[in-house]
Amino acid sequence: MSGNQKRRLLFTDIDGTLVAHDTYDPGPSAGAVARLQLAEIPVVLCSAKTRAEQEALRARLKLDDPYVVENGAGVVFPVGFPGGRAGEGEQELVTFGLSYREVREGLEQAARETGVTVKGFGGLSVEEVSDLTGLSLTSAAKARTREFTETFVIEDPTSESEARLAAHLEPLGIGLLRGARYWMALGKHDKAQAVRYVISRYEEFGPVKSYGVGDSAGDLGMLEAVDIPMLVQRSDGSWADLELPGLMRLQGIGPEGWPQAADAALAP
Numbered sequence: 001m002s003g004n005q006k007r008r009l010l011f012t013d014i015d016g017t018l019v020a021h022d023t024y025d026p027g028p029s030a031g032a033v034a035r036l037q038l039a040e041i042p043v044v045l046c047s048a049k050t051r052a053e054q055e056a057l058r059a060r061l062k063l064d065d066p067y068v069v070e071n072g073a074g075v076v077f078p079v080g081f082p083g084g085r086a087g088e089g090e091q092e093l094v095t096f097g098l099s100y101r102e103v104r105e106g107l108e109q110a111a112r113e114t115g116v117t118v119k120g121f122g123g124l125s126v127e128e129v130s131d132l133t134g135l136s137l138t139s140a141a142k143a144r145t146r147e148f149t150e151t152f153v154i155e156d157p158t159s160e161s162e163a164r165l166a167a168h169l170e171p172l173g174i175g176l177l178r179g180a181r182y183w184m185a186l187g188k189h190d191k192a193q194a195v196r197y198v199i200s201r202y203e204e205f206g207p208v209k210s211y212g213v214g215d216s217a218g219d220l221g222m223l224e225a226v227d228i229p230m231l232v233q234r235s236d237g238s239w240a241d242l243e244l245p246g247l248m249r250l251q252g253i254g255p256e257g258w259p260q261a262a263d264a265a266l267a268p
């Protein structure tokens with residue numbers, strides 16, 4: 001890094017962005033991650049996935065940069081991160097939301113009050129999570145290891161039962177996100193706050209230029225918080241319907257388009 005050049009950081013969503021949706025395979029993005037590592041540009045994972053889920057991917061890609069877990073509920077700084085607040089040989093975990101126990105208890109309370117039957121991952125066996133999600137048993141175990149947020153299904157969901165549940169969670173400081181197959185109950189935190197925090201930690205050492213790449217509306221907070229927002233194409237070839245100043249729409253579905261995000265961060 002030359003004297004007056006800004007330090008660059010690349011934030012990335014995982015599912016459908018860095019790795020393919022169905023296969024979870026990084027494909028061409030693995031080589032692009034390696035190029036960024038050679039250039040000492042941190043690749044900061046930022047997704048709804050748990051720490052255990054992200055650690056598996058980090059090991060596979062040999063990543064040793066901070067990462068944002070469970071939709072911005074926490075940021076993990078690796079052992080030895082410069083300026084780290086953790087003890088010797090320890091990871092540093094910074095949290096922004098409620099604890100898993102608070103979210104789970106709130107969800108149970110709201111379910112009781114509304115008579116809506118919910119099944120949270122925390123109350124399911126690994127086999128049941130695997131059946132529900134289509135994940136392998138190993139992956140289901142990692143998805144079930146939650147620290148901040150609860151993923152759940154509603155039995156016989158209707159828009160009415162969902163709204164009732166949301167109304168009872170709101171005063172407890174718990175929000176609801178709807179995914180493709182399940183819901184997530186979470187404290188009032190978002191990816192934008194966590195991304196800004198990571199940027200601020202790097203800014204302790206000098207000016208930063210931040211890049212971010214995602215594939216869906218769920219990545220909006222991350223993309224709003226960075227200098228250069230980018231989208232890869234979704235599996236149908238379209239881009240998520242987001243409008244942001246300077247948004248770059250990359251050619252290529254998920255990890256096929258991801259190397260262009262690396263190129264942008266590597267450009268002179």
Ligand SMILES: [Mg+2]
Nearest residue numbers: 013015016215
């Ligand atoms: Mg995604």
